[in-house]
Amino acid sequence: MNVLTRGVKNALRSPLRSGAIVLMFAISIALILSMLVARSSVQAKINEVKATAGTNITIRPAGVMGGMGGGDPLTAEQLATVKNTANVASTTLTLTDQLGTDDTELESSQELGAFGQRQMRFESSETTAPEGAGTATTEQTNRPAPTPRITVTGTNDVNSVSTDGSDLNITSGATIDASGNGLVALVGSDLATKNSLEVGDTFTAYGSTVTVSGIYTTDNAFQDSGIIMPLTTLQTLTEQADVVNTVIATVNSSDNVAVTVASLKTALGDDADITSEAESAASSVESLESISSLALAGVIGASIAGAAIVLLAMVMVVRERRREIGVMKAIGGTDSKVVGQFTIEGLTLTLIGTILGIALGVAVSGPMTTSLVSSQNNTASTTTTETGRNGRPAGGPGGFAGGVEQINTNLTQVTASLTPQVFMAALGITFLIAIVGSAVPAWLTARVRPAEVLRTE
Numbered sequence: 001m002n003v004l005t006r007g008v009k010n011a012l013r014s015p016l017r018s019g020a021i022v023l024m025f026a027i028s029i030a031l032i033l034s035m036l037v038a039r040s041s042v043q044a045k046i047n048e049v050k051a052t053a054g055t056n057i058t059i060r061p062a063g064v065m066g067g068m069g070g071g072d073p074l075t076a077e078q079l080a081t082v083k084n085t086a087n088v089a090s091t092t093l094t095l096t097d098q099l100g101t102d103d104t105e106l107e108s109s110q111e112l113g114a115f116g117q118r119q120m121r122f123e124s125s126e127t128t129a130p131e132g133a134g135t136a137t138t139e140q141t142n143r144p145a146p147t148p149r150i151t152v153t154g155t156n157d158v159n160s161v162s163t164d165g166s167d168l169n170i171t172s173g174a175t176i177d178a179s180g181n182g183l184v185a186l187v188g189s190d191l192a193t194k195n196s197l198e199v200g201d202t203f204t205a206y207g208s209t210v211t212v213s214g215i216y217t218t219d220n221a222f223q224d225s226g227i228i229m230p231l232t233t234l235q236t237l238t239e240q241a242d243v244v245n246t247v248i249a250t251v252n253s254s255d256n257v258a259v260t261v262a263s264l265k266t267a268l269g270d271d272a273d274i275t276s277e278a279e280s281a282a283s284s285v286e287s288l289e290s291i292s293s294l295a296l297a298g299v300i301g302a303s304i305a306g307a308a309i310v311l312l313a314m315v316m317v318v319r320e321r322r323r324e325i326g327v328m329k330a331i332g333g334t335d336s337k338v339v340g341q342f343t344i345e346g347l348t349l350t351l352i353g354t355i356l357g358i359a360l361g362v363a364v365s366g367p368m369t370t371s372l373v374s375s376q377n378n379t380a381s382t383t384t385t386e387t388g389r390n391g392r393p394a395g396g397p398g399g400f401a402g403g404v405e406q407i408n409t410n411l412t413q414v415t416a417s418l419t420p421q422v423f424m425a426a427l428g429i430t431f432l433i434a435i436v437g438s439a440v441p442a443w444l445t446a447r448v449r450p451a452e453v454l455r456t457e
Helices: 003-012 014-051 076-083 114-119 189-194 231-237 254-271 278-320 322-330 335-383 402-411 420-446 449-456
Strands: 056-061 088-099 149-157 169-173 185-188 202-205 208-217 227-230 244-250 274-276
Touching: 003 335, 014 278, 014 335, 014 420, 056 254, 076 088, 076 254, 088 231, 114 335, 149 231, 169 244, 169 254, 185 189, 185 449, 189 208, 227 231, 254 274, 278 322, 278 335, 278 420, 322 335
Parallel strands: 149 227, 185 208
Antiparallel strands: 056 244, 056 274, 088 149, 088 244, 169 208, 185 227, 202 208
C-alpha cells in the first residue's frame, strides 16, 4: 500500500475524531473566506469612493457666495489654468444670472415671504416694513414693490443643477445640448406651471426668443422655479463672453484633492475662493478602511485558529501512533515516507473541511459583509452631516449640502463578491495550514530512532 493510499485511509479510520476535526476546521475556513470576501469587497469600494466621492473642488470668484457678494467672474484664462492643473479630470462650468421684469415677460413662481422681503427691503414701496425688517424710510416708500426674480443657469452639464447630483429629471420634452449655443432652455416645473408653458412654447429673455425644450423637476422649490440654458447661450445673451461664476473641478482621486487644491490656490491666488470635499471623502474612506483592517484581522485570527486546530489534531494523532511510526521505520520506511503519509492524512481532513467551509463561507460572507458595513456606517454617518455632494448646495450649484446622501450610499452599497483571486487566496491559506500542521509533528516524531520508539511503547 503506497503513502497516498495509507494517508487517505488513515484519515477516515476514526469517523468521530475525524468528524470533529473537519467540523472545527470547516468553521475556521468559512471565517477565513468570509473575511477575505469582506476585505476584497470593501477594498474595491474604497477605490470606487476615492474615484467618485470627495473628488470635487469648487472654485468661485473671491468674495462670492451663491448669488451674493462681490468679485469678478472667472475668466477664460483662469478656466484654462484650472483645466490644465495636474489631476483635474473634468470641469463643470456654471454662469448664473437673474431675469427681472425688464428682461422677460415670465412671472416668477416664487412668492416673497418675510425672508425674501427682508433681502429686498430697499426696493420695497410698502410703508410698513415686514416684521423684523426695521422701519421703512421715505426713500423706500417711493420705490416700486419688490418682485422675485427668475434665476437662469447656464452650464455645460445640465445634471450639475440637480440638487442631489443625480441625472436631472425631465418630466416632458427633451434635454438641451449644454455644449451648444442654441436659444433653447429647460424650464422648472413650478415656473412652467405659473406661466402655462409647455414643450415647444417660447418666451422672451434678454430681448431674444427662447424655445422651451423640456420641463424638469428636482423636488426643490428654488430649482423648480428656474431656467437652464447652454452656457454659451447665456454668456452671449448677457454679454459675458467666456466667463463663469462657478467651476466644479473633478479630481481623478480623492487622494490627490489636497495637492490639487494647493496647486489651484497657488495658480489663482486671491482672485478665487477654493473649497473641496476632502474632509467628507476622508471620513467615508476612513470608515471603509477600518472595515478592511477589521476583516484583515479576522483573516489572520481565523488562519491562526485553523493552524492551531490542524496542528493540535495532528500532534495528537502522531503521538498516538508512535509505535506505528517505529514499525514503519524498522521495516525500512524513510523519514520522507512517514512525513508524507501524515501530511496526506492531514490534507485529506483539510480537503473535506475546506469543501464544507467554502459552502458555509459563501452562505455567510454576504450577510457578514453587510453587517460590518452597517455597523461602521452608523458611526460614520454622524460625522458627515455637513458635507456636500459634487460641490453643490440643495438650492443650486456650488455648495456642500447634500453630500452626506452620496457618502452614506457609498458606505452602504458594498456588495460581497467571491472573486477567483479571493477563492485562490483562501485555498492557499487553507492548504498551507494543512501542510505545515501535518508535516511538523510527523517530522519531529519521524526523527526518533525505531528502537527508542518500540522500547517506550
